[in-house]
Amino acid sequence: xxxxxxxxxxxxxxxxxxxxxxxxxxxxxxxxxxxxxxxxxxxxxxxxxxxxxxxxxxxxxxxxxxxxxxxxxxxxxxxxxxxxxxxxxxxxxxxxxxxxxxxxxxxx
Amino acid sequence: xxxxxxxxxxxxxxxxxxxxxxxxxxxxxxxxxxxxxxxxxxxxxxxxxxxxxxxxxxxxxxxxxxxxxxxxxxxxxxxxxxxxxxxxxxxxxxxxxxxxxxxxxxxxxxxxxxxxxxxxxx
Numbered sequence: 266x267x268x269x270x271x272x273x274x275x276x277x278x279x280x281x282x283x284x285x286x287x288x289x290x291x292x293x294x295x296x297x298x299x300x301x302x303x304x305x306x307x308x309x310x311x312x313x314x315x316x317x318x319x320x321x322x323x324x325x326x327x328x329x330x331x332x333x334x335x336x337x338x339x340x341x342x343x344x345x346x347x348x349x350x351x352x353x354x355x356x357x358x359x360x361x362x363x364x365x366x367x368x369x370x371x372x373x
Numbered sequence: 374x375x376x377x378x379x380x381x382x383x384x385x386x387x388x389x390x391x392x393x394x395x396x397x398x399x400x401x402x403x404x405x406x407x408x409x410x411x412x413x414x415x416x417x418x419x420x421x422x423x424x425x426x427x428x429x430x431x432x433x434x435x436x437x438x439x440x441x442x443x444x445x446x447x448x449x450x451x452x453x454x455x456x457x458x459x460x461x462x463x464x465x466x467x468x469x470x471x472x473x474x475x476x477x478x479x480x481x482x483x484x485x486x487x488x489x490x491x492x493x494x495x
Binding site: 266295296298300307308309310313314316319350351353354355357359361362363365366367371 | 483489
């Protein structure tokens with residue numbers, strides 16, 4: 266089945282830019298969605314269809330997808346951005362939803 | 374705005390059937406255009422898709438769980454439900470219900486319920 270690979274952790278200082286990657290075979294041909302999950306809370310959609318933002322999500326959150334890597338970029342990182350982030354795709358070869366293993370973003 | 378709320382027993386004995394219900398408010402399941410989903414998260418782990426259902430009753434399941442999973446919908450109550458049979462400790466997890474947007478399987482999940490912890494233990 267299709268595998269999405271995320272780094273377990275990313276650390277960034279406040280005000281800097283965080284980049285969280287999601288690797289998969291030819292992921293650039295798929296639509297990638299990103300979720301933010303804070304401790305004890307349900308996931309929240311922050312980016313869909315590679316680079317679109319739901320209403321209410323700050324413009325600081327952006328996404329890109331090409332080749333074998335999709336990237337969630339968080340600009341001007343704030344303490345409140347500290348959370349786990351998950352990427353998600355649909356794998357048509359196995360007819361199932363696939364999530365990445367998640368990346369813990371730490372704001373130093 | 375649509376909201377989802379899970380309900381059901383927090384403790385299930387091994388070999389029994391886990392049963393959860395998701396109540397949808399702020400919108401009608403039978404209006405169509407969405408798939409109603411179950412997703413779980415083992416303690417301290419990542420997310421695992423269980424399956425989803427359309428208001429008409431069409432279902433799609435994770436192949437790894439398919440033999441034990443049944444998802445059903447009750448449009449009169451604006452609810453959908455999950456049954457997972459023959460549970461073991463490995464099924465201990467937080468169970469979320471969520472709405473999958475649109476008719477395409479490539480779409481995203483939004484919104485999510487708050488989640489409910491189900492522990493499998495004797």
